[in-house]
Amino acid sequence: MALVSHTDVLRDQLRLAPVIPVVTVDDARISIDLAHTLVRAGLPVIEITLRTSAALDAISAIAKAVPEAVVAAGTVLAGSQIREVADAGAKFIVTPGTPVKLAEDLREAPIPVMPGCSTVSEAMTLADMGFSYLKFFPAAASGGAAWLKSVNGPLPNLMFCPTGGIDRTSAPSYLSLPNVVCVGGTWITPAEAMKKGDLAAIERLAADAASLQG
């Protein structure tokens, strides 16, 4: 099965930057300029959430026009979305949580997958199914850095991208942990800046996020 090589690809993608901007796009027309801005600032990995009707167009536009970006599809909730996002050009898939049926479908995905979990049992189930890089969501609400520190003892082979309630101030405390590969967050692309198309503000936030270390 292709999962092992997918894991290697995903690991390399997740190591590109300390922060994955989690972006909700209302108008796909901003997506190419936004991706160029994030890449220039040092955040080439971009998660576009499938929460709006513009999301697939945004993924496809970025995949075609900004090859330096690694565009991921977030908020994948159903197996039927796997083919759609892969066809749009997504480089990997992110889920907020991963019921077993969805995990089974994700195992067959043609692109890498970072499934979401928020409990030790969910993490163990996903590990059993072959997934080694997991999104820990909602991170802050589910135990934050303390949870990650605790699970590193019993589950040292799992790596996490905590997301949910993380901001510029709390990100370094996650990034310093041995089982955190990067963090995700929306603070780089605030709704107001996205609405106004304020790419200068986004570039400042992104450059600052790109410089974060543990």
Ligand SMILES: O=C(O)C(=O)C[C@H](O)[C@H](O)COP(=O)(O)O
């Ligand atoms: O849509 C998804 O698939 C998600 O998992 C949710 C996002 O990752 C969070 O909404 C992050 O939001 P913040 O807490 O503002 O950083």
